[in-house]
Amino acid sequence: MSSSRSLNLKKISWLSSRIVSGNIHRGYRRPVATCLAPSSGGDRNIVSNTLVGTRGFASVKRVSRASSSPHADLLSYVRASLDKLEGPSHHWLNRDTENKQLFKEKGTYVVLVGDLLNGDPSCFFEKLKLLQQRFKHVPLFTIMATKQGFLAEFSVILVKSPGVCFMGIHFSDQARITDDRAALAELIVKEYLTFPVLLSEKEFPKSSGEEVRYFVFRDFKNPLIYQDKDLDIASVAKALDSLSQDTEKSKSVKLFTNTWSKQADAIKEPHFSSFLQDLFLYFPGCISADEAGDCLFLSDSNHHRIIISTSTGEILDSIGCFPGFEDGEFESAKMLRPAATLYDEEDDCLYIVDSENHAIRRANIKTRVLETVYPKVIKKSVGLWSWIMEKIGFEKDEETTVDADAKSEESDAPSLMFPWNILKRDDDSLVVINKSFSKLWIINLASGEIEEVVEGFQGIMEIYGELITEKLSLLKHLPSTWLQQQTKAITSCKEQPSAALLSSFSEFGDDIVMTDTAGQRVLKLNRESGACSSIQFSNIGILGLPYWLSTPLERVFNLLLTEYKKHTSAILINSGKISIRLSIEIPQCTELVEPLQESCIWRQARGSITEVSNAGSAVEPAEKVGVSQQWYDELDNLAKEIVNPELAEEDEKEQEEDISEVSEDDGRIHIDCSVNTSPGTSELIVYAALYLRLAKNEETQGASQEELARRIADVLNPARNMTTMDEDLFVKVLLKSKREVRDIVFLKPVHVRIKFDTLDHPKADNSRDIILTDSSAQIDVTL
Incomplete structure (x- = not known):
């Protein structure tokens, strides 16, 4: 172990003063990289020495500097902003507000620095995204399983392997800070940036007239600085391999000579999408x-x-x-x-x-x-x-x-x-x-x-x-x-x-x-x-329930899904069949684009209940129920046959014909569904996607486009308020489109969790038979 560590330290030390050439990638010019290392003397002046590389190495420029150099100030500035969403001179545009500490101070970083709104953003963003695809955090996991004829249970231990942190910094000034925020918001959407972007009012000197530079460093020390022009990403990948101390044999060269890279299913999407x-x-x-x-x-x-x-x-x-x-x-x-x-x-x-x-x-x-x-x-x-x-x-x-x-x-x-x-x-x-x-x-x-x-x-x-x-x-x-x-x-x-x-x-x-x-x-x-x-x-309902609203429960714990506003109700009830009606009141000044379709609703039963709403549909979903619940269901059916065989047949026929109904009256949307309950605790989860727009009535007729845009923001904001995109920025993006705001169709999610505490079956007078009950419940939901 000690020899391995020593070897890694030597690699990092060697890499701090040299950049490996990207000769493997033909068609690229060798990059000129600037490496900053602490000055051995007390001279505060910047001294440049050009080293001509041999054995296929790129030209390297070593710059000695004191701790007060502008580049050291930049690293300190980045480090100070990591755990603050907003400060005196910075504002994070697209990061998760729940993650108070963006990155750890110990780690490998790639930072795109400069004026991100000029030049050809697609070009330098593509280079950074390629690096990001290769060096993203990879979840490692250990599974402990119990096998009894089938996989009965399992637990997962998650560990994150060493990765590289990516971010971008755009420099602005007080005069154009507002316009730059809106322009960067559009750029994040246009380029599909999944790494956070920092908007900074602090000025740092440019180098060699370059608008954009790439800073590569570990633990906020000794950065390697690459100019965007003719950047060879294969050489940057080699540097990152050494800095991040990957244990596996590097595949960076293969990635960037054959750039296709298969994506993982748990895709990290931009934290800019709440609105x-x-x-x-x-x-x-x-x-x-x-x-x-x-x-x-x-x-x-x-x-x-x-x-x-x-x-x-x-x-x-x-x-x-x-x-x-x-x-x-x-x-x-x-x-x-x-x-x-x-x-x-x-x-x-x-x-x-x-x-x-x-x-x-x-x-x-x-x-x-x-x-x-x-x-x-x-x-x-x-x-x-x-x-x-x-x-x-x-x-x-x-x-x-x-x-x-x-x-x-x-x-x-x-x-x-x-x-x-x-x-x-x-x-x-x-x-x-x-x-x-x-x-x-x-x-x-x-x-x-x-x-x-x-x-x-x-x-x-x-x-x-x-x-x-x-x-x-x-x-x-x-x-x-x-x-x-x-x-x-x-x-x-x-x-x-x-x-x-x-x-x-x-x-x-x-x-x-x-x-x-x-x-x-x-x-x-x-x-x-x-x-x-x-x-x-x-016919929007044919699209079904959007993926970002709900996924199978087996994956929910793994995916970093943004939480929506939940509506939770608790019911104490006897065992039997329960008819449930969700009565949903949509936000004021809005209207449904079209009636809610069954395809836009998703239900999942957990615990001692089975959801029977879709028993009559063309495609019957598999019942989400455990072995113990199946045993209770068999007892229930057996009891019906013994007590009253004719009633049991009618109930079975009624269950086959009972499907969920979605209706709209008295200004509310009603979702009817049914569940069979057995003794114990359980939960029914209902997701629905309502496609709305602002109502075209007297109230909205005289409102300005900005006022209408803010009403949409008010409707959407309570749903997911976990990103740094605020209402003002969202309104600016909508208004720049120059379209009629009342024609904008948007989605309002419904998330209802109904918890059941079901009592034991009541006993008949003979103390042997059980009594099955039919009951109903209405849940009022205000969005």
């Missing part, structure tokens, strides 16, 4: 159309799903249920921030750019199955261990594992890196382009491999400019002022800003349908009349 995630659409990034079939394919990117609707907005189907990576039926398939789509009429399939998974997926519309086109996947058998992992929420999807290691043996093997746009060539291949139009890939559909890679905007336009320009020519029909607003909202291509809209619109007969990422909506523009309208979606 925005509850909007019906959350960054609708791209859209495509099938005119012959009257279908629109909308990428609801930050909700990780594809919504299929008619041109009038009637929702027909959806693809994706949860952030992650998994093939399968539409209801169980997983994607991570899907982007552009392309419908193939001949094969009746939809090609999907799975951006954050660095993959291309194919959805068969007829069979409703999603599969992966690129990268190739290898089918593996599922054993007992995989089943256990799935039950506790740590499954790694052993059924579909990417053969990344085999391809990574070839150091030059090309791979996708945050793809965003997709086009079809005349032959059997796809043209895939990233968001900034700096890289293009040609994927052969037959082999599932990359045939060609084109780098640079000029190179892309020289070869495929005609294909791109042909589609962009439709933009001439759009109003120029509105087009400029959309381009400014999502532009990431400096050479031709309109190219950023390539996948944001589609031709549909005489209309152009286009996504509005600022307004979180879809617009329809008639090319002849110039009339523009927002598509009003209907």
